[in-house]
Amino acid sequence: MAARRPDRAKALELAVLGLLADAPLHGYELRKRLNTTLGALRAFSYGSLYPCLKDLLRRGLIAEDTRVPAADPGRGAPARPLAGRRAKIVYRLTPEGREHLRRRLAEAGPAAWEDDGFGVHFTLFAQTRADIRLRILEGRRNRLEERVESCRTALARTRERQDGYAAELQRHGLESVEREVRWLNELIGRERAAAGERGAQQRRHAPSSGTDRGDAD
Known part of the structure; x- marks a missing residue:
């Protein structure tokens, strides 16, 4: 079982990078996308998502922005931050992360067709040669x-x-x-x-x- 953990971690990393390639996402939305779009990842513990994000941040493959939810002031008026609302951390792909994703999608070794990796690679086939x-x-x-x-x-x-x-x-x-x-x-x-x-x-x-x-x- 321990031997499968690195493969699962790599598959989760690829899934996160693939989702962020489409659009920046905050953590909760990222969890929802992993659950609804990437059914192959349901076997993963979501406790592993945030360590994965932390590692991607450390390696410079993603970056985080802080956004405070704003009230809708009406047409033509500037948005005002909502008092008492906590800022949301939004994750986005960096140029280095996009290049890393491109290299990962060019891999076609056994990890890409084993149980842990195939579903993730398949959901990213639109971006794959x-x-x-x-x-x-x-x-x-x-x-x-x-x-x-x-x-x-x-x-x-x-x-x-x-x-x-x-x-x-x-x-x-x-x-x-x-x-x-x-x-x-x-x-x-x-x-x-x-x-x-x-x-x-x-x-x-x-x-x-x-x-x-x-x-x-």
Whole structure:
């Protein structure tokens, strides 16, 4: 279990940076976004969020601004701070943090397709290069195909012991993994089709060698 903590910490860091890349957020809103948008992070303790933010601040990847809630004075009048209201700390991505996020999104190693990291990377696919997306999806599928074989072996052994309830639970787990593999196959097919279309468009718009020679003459 201890070996998984660094991976979870890295996944949480990536999720925070990805959310702050869209817009500055205060801590409460950041927690809400992690909960509603990044379902893969629900296994994380939210007690780890603020140490993560503190570490990102220390490394200069994010910065914090203090904002005092203001009353709405009406159209055309300047806003006035509300008396007695505490200032909110708003976190924003720094240029160094944006560059760090870019480098993290270019990673396609095992951490990107394991359980702790895949969901976070997937939610940031819109900011990820197409070739990296495909490598992560294929890596995730390979990992789950290995898991399918392990689940089938375990299920066969449980049936030999005639433990019906344990077998039913394992069957449910096997079906869940097989369902995700089918989903990944669909996504991989779409990514490959899109890559083929992009390649075809590039070839159609590329100058022919004959045209190049004619221009040179």
